[in-house]
Amino acid sequence: MEQHRTSHSQRRQRPQPPLTPQSPLAPQGALAEGPAVYQVSARPARTVPPVVLALRRLPKPRLTGLGGGLFGAATMFVLGCLDWLLFDGAAVVYGLLFLPVSALTALWVREADLVTAPISVPIAFTVGIVPISGGTGGFGGQTMAVITALAVHAGWLYGGTLIAGLITCVRKVRMMSRRQRRTGRDGPPRRR
Numbered sequence: 001m002e003q004h005r006t007s008h009s010q011r012r013q014r015p016q017p018p019l020t021p022q023s024p025l026a027p028q029g030a031l032a033e034g035p036a037v038y039q040v041s042a043r044p045a046r047t048v049p050p051v052v053l054a055l056r057r058l059p060k061p062r063l064t065g066l067g068g069g070l071f072g073a074a075t076m077f078v079l080g081c082l083d084w085l086l087f088d089g090a091a092v093v094y095g096l097l098f099l100p101v102s103a104l105t106a107l108w109v110r111e112a113d114l115v116t117a118p119i120s121v122p123i124a125f126t127v128g129i130v131p132i133s134g135g136t137g138g139f140g141g142q143t144m145a146v147i148t149a150l151a152v153h154a155g156w157l158y159g160g161t162l163i164a165g166l167i168t169c170v171r172k173v174r175m176m177s178r179r180q181r182r183t184g185r186d187g188p189p190r191r192r
Contacts, residue, residue, distance in 0.1 A: 061108050065116030068109040072120050075101050076128025089132035091149075095156030098125055102160035106167035111175050118165040125157050126150060 063071055079097045087093045101124065106117040126146065135145025150157065 062110045063108050064110060065113035065120070068105050068113065068117055069120030069123060071108070072101055072105040072124030073127040076124040077131070080128035080131040084131045089134060091132070091153050091156070094128070094132055095153060098128070098156055098160045099163060102164045103167060106164040111171065114168045114172050117168050118161055121161050121164040122157055125160060129153070
């Protein structure tokens with residue numbers, strides 16, 4: 001017949017400091033015993049700037065290439081209409097609104113579709129400039145007004161495209177470095 005060994009593990013208990021009135025764990029009316037007074041010191045919580053908290057609350061969608069283009073075009077068209085209604089088609093307002101939309105489009109597009117962000121951003125600028133271009137005289141007049149507005153406001157167009165291109169490049173480099181670290185850790189990829 002087998003005998004099972006049973007062992008009682010004896011735990012060492014650390015001496016507990018006496019509770020002081022300053023301690024949040026001390027009951028009401030408890031006094032410190034002994035010559036040493038211990039205080040509970042917690043690590044101070046790190047304070048995060050409000051800007052970082054606001055950025056963390058932003059949605060983090062992952063749009064396809066087509067979804068990123070549609071997001072940019074729809075957003076810029078709505079902003080162009082609002083600019084036409086509120087600011088009488090001010091190009092500076094439209095250009096300033098175009099820059100964050102370019103950045104968001106480049107940030108929200110999936111990693112597989114990164115190359116589409118710098119392509120879809122100028123298309124979104126063109127779609128949004130239609131309401132503020134001020135063309136008259138039918139389709140031909142509206143087309144000429146859009147082409148003229150694109151030529152006149154090319155600086156905003158290039159700026160937004162540059163922002164989208166830079167964000168896309170940074171994301172691509174980070175993706176490649178993550179992939180390289182993962183491949184280096186796991187060894188060379190196997191052929192199937």
